Amino acid sequence: xxxxxxxxxxxxxxxxxxxxxxxxxxxxxxxxxxxxxxxxxxxxxxxxxxxxxxxxxxxxxxxxxxxxxxxxxxxxxxxxxxxxxxxxxxxxxxxxxxxxxxxxxxxxxxxx
Amino acid sequence: xxxxxxxxxxxxxxxxxxxxxxxxxxxxxxxxxxxxxxxxxxxxxxxxxxxxxxxxxxxxxxxxxxxxxxxxxxxxxxxxxxxxxxxxxxxxxxxxxxxxxxxxxxxxxxxxxxxxxxxxxxxxxxxxxxxxxxxxxxxxxxxxxxxxxxxxxxxxxxxxxxxxxxxxxxxxxxxxxxxxxxxxxxxxxxxxxxxxxxxxxxxxxxxxxxxxxxxxxxxxxxxxxxxxxxxxxxxxxxxxxxxxxxxxxxxxxxxxxxxxxxxxxxxxxxxxxxxxxxxxxxxxxxxxxxxxxxxxxxxxxxxxxxxxxxxxxxxxxxxxxxxxxxxxxxxxxxxxxxxxxxxxxxxxxxxxxxxxxxxxxxxxxxxxxxxxxxxxxxxxxxxxxxxxxxxxxxxxxxxxxxxxxxxxxxxxxxxxxxxxxxxxxxxxxxxxxxxxxxxxxxxxxxxxxxxxxxxxxxxxxxxxxxxxxxxxxxxxxxxxxxxxxx
Numbered sequence: 001x002x003x004x005x006x007x008x009x010x011x012x013x014x015x016x017x018x019x020x021x022x023x024x025x026x027x028x029x030x031x032x033x034x035x036x037x038x039x040x041x042x043x044x045x046x047x048x049x050x051x052x053x054x055x056x057x058x059x060x061x062x063x064x065x066x067x068x069x070x071x072x073x074x075x076x077x078x079x080x081x082x083x084x085x086x087x088x089x090x091x092x093x094x095x096x097x098x099x100x101x102x103x104x105x106x107x108x109x110x111x112x
Numbered sequence: 113x114x115x116x117x118x119x120x121x122x123x124x125x126x127x128x129x130x131x132x133x134x135x136x137x138x139x140x141x142x143x144x145x146x147x148x149x150x151x152x153x154x155x156x157x158x159x160x161x162x163x164x165x166x167x168x169x170x171x172x173x174x175x176x177x178x179x180x181x182x183x184x185x186x187x188x189x190x191x192x193x194x195x196x197x198x199x200x201x202x203x204x205x206x207x208x209x210x211x212x213x214x215x216x217x218x219x220x221x222x223x224x225x226x227x228x229x230x231x232x233x234x235x236x237x238x239x240x241x242x243x244x245x246x247x248x249x250x251x252x253x254x255x256x257x258x259x260x261x262x263x264x265x266x267x268x269x270x271x272x273x274x275x276x277x278x279x280x281x282x283x284x285x286x287x288x289x290x291x292x293x294x295x296x297x298x299x300x301x302x303x304x305x306x307x308x309x310x311x312x313x314x315x316x317x318x319x320x321x322x323x324x325x326x327x328x329x330x331x332x333x334x335x336x337x338x339x340x341x342x343x344x345x346x347x348x349x350x351x352x353x354x355x356x357x358x359x360x361x362x363x364x365x366x367x368x369x370x371x372x373x374x375x376x377x378x379x380x381x382x383x384x385x386x387x388x389x390x391x392x393x394x395x396x397x398x399x400x401x402x403x404x405x406x407x408x409x410x411x412x413x414x415x416x417x418x419x420x421x422x423x424x425x426x427x428x429x430x431x432x433x434x435x436x437x438x439x440x441x442x443x444x445x446x447x448x449x450x451x452x453x454x455x456x457x458x459x460x461x462x463x464x465x466x467x468x469x470x471x472x473x474x475x476x477x478x479x480x481x482x483x484x485x486x487x488x489x490x491x492x493x494x495x496x497x498x499x500x501x502x503x504x505x506x507x508x509x510x511x512x513x514x515x516x517x518x519x520x521x522x523x524x525x526x527x528x529x530x531x532x533x534x535x536x537x538x539x540x541x542x543x544x545x546x547x548x549x550x551x552x553x554x555x556x557x558x559x560x561x562x563x564x565x566x567x568x569x570x571x572x573x574x575x576x577x578x579x580x581x582x583x584x585x586x587x588x589x590x591x592x593x594x595x596x597x598x
Contacts, residue, residue, distance in 0.1 A: 044378060045437055045439075045441065046378055046379055046441075046443055047443060047444070047447060047483045047484055047497060048483060048484025048485065048487070048488060049377070049488075051376040051378055
């Protein structure tokens with residue numbers, strides 16, 4: 001099993017979610033986050049007082065997937081969240097040691 | 113000037129520049145109607161009666177009164193509240209609301225009497241009134257207040273209330289200068305003392321006069337600046353310069369916010385600021401057009417000027433930002449709107465709409481420079497730009513009034529009330545501008561000294577600031593024990 005963490009632009013969330021549903025991903029966790037990378041921050045000006053924000057809002061997706069589908073998940077996110085501009089985000093893949101469904105106690109891939 | 117000889121025409125807040133008694137002699141119409149039983153030899157004693165009250169005027173003035181209250185709560189409270197950080201939102205709302213409550217009570221107690229009487233003056237009737245009408249003694253549905261027209265009166269209670277709303281909003285304007293770092297109880301003590309020692313005397317000096325039917329027989333019965341001939345239609349000096357200078361002194365003595373210039377302090381909700389600015393604009397129609405004291409063409413002139421000068425100022429600020437940063441901001445446009453409202457206040461009933469537009473745009477540009485550049489260069493922390501917008505815009509408006517009131521530019525000039533029937537005075541633009549500058553100077557000096565003494569006295573007694581931990585945690589929790597957003 002793999003644990004996939006993707007940081008994407010917030011406005012891409014809906015299309016990524018739909019694309020992942022299309023390849024059989026039944027659930028994910030979504031968090032609004034802030035961070036910085038190579039994309040420059042924005043400048044805000046309030047009556048002449050300039051504030052540069054170097055932390056930009058992003059969305060973090062967390063998805064647990066079986067080994068056979070994990071590569072396809074990564075490809076789908078990469079293709080869907082891509083705008084070609086700096087700041088599109090990153091995808092990280094980790095090995096997942098176990099998964100347990102709380103309601104039934106099932107574990108392993110059946111719990112996904 | 114068609115209204116020169118019409119004794120029922122509404123006459124704007126003009127000035128009695130030269131109290132030449134000879135002017136009063138030839139005409140005695142108004143006196144004749146008023147005192148039928150008095151012997152011909154003695155000068156008639158004018159007595160206003162209920163028949164001189166127009167129900168249309170009364171209705172308009174009561175609506176205007178409510179509109180001006182709306183400028184304080186909620187408009188100013190939301191305008192300011194949106195500009196502070198979320199942790200200080202309630203402190204600003206609470207300061208404005210409480211100041212309105214306290215000022216209304218002080219106005220009832222001694223404010224009206226000190227501002228709008230001249231008998232038994234505490235010092236000198238040129239500077240302040242007496243206590244004859246303290247706690248509204250003798251004011252009842254059977255007493256009347258003068259307007260700007262011969263033989264036209266308001267119930268005195270209406271005038272008391274209308275002016276009360278001005279006394280409520282003026283000290284509330286000041287809190288923006290030291291928002292996010294003031295001790296609440298000290299602020300309220302300051303407001304009571306400042307109203308008494310700065311607002312009431314200045315209101316008296318600028319606005320008090322005996323009225324068009326009384327001045328001919330009491331040619332010295334007016335406040336100092338009125339007597340000089342200073343023009344201030346709705347309170348550029350009394351309200352805006354007064355509050356703006358008090359704010360500047362306050363923010364200098366209180367000191368900057370912790371973290372000023374080192375950490376970001378962006379407004380927490382420009383949505384609320386937009387709502388507040390818009391309601392201010394609406395309420396300002398009561399403030400300016402209501403200051404005609406009658407429901408007539410001069411109220412309409414003030415109304416249209418309040419509309420177009422403000423529109424020009426809002427557009428001007430946005431255009432300047434478009435040029436300077438390529439991005440016109442909402443806060444900029446809203447700031448321009450307020451700057452325009454401030455600037456047109458003293459000129460509202462005098463200017464032609466065309467010159468009002470120019471005045472609004474010029475004031476907006478000058479305020480822009482003060483707010484964005486001068487403040488940063490000098491380093492004072494006038495958090496919400498009370499000085500940069502209200503004092504600066506007020507000064508531009510007060511001096512500009514001397515220009516736009518000139519009948520040669522379509523203005524309304526000034527009115528000579530020393531005769532039995534008011535007539536238009538001869539307009540001297542240079543002389544008027546000099547008079548306006550004197551009025552601005554007296555206001556700045558008076559309120560500057562009073563504010564400095566009061567703030568320093570409080571700083572060394574009750575203290576002006578909460579401790580650092582309270583300020584960093586936010587005044588909502590430390591001063592009021594609640595949060596704006598849960």
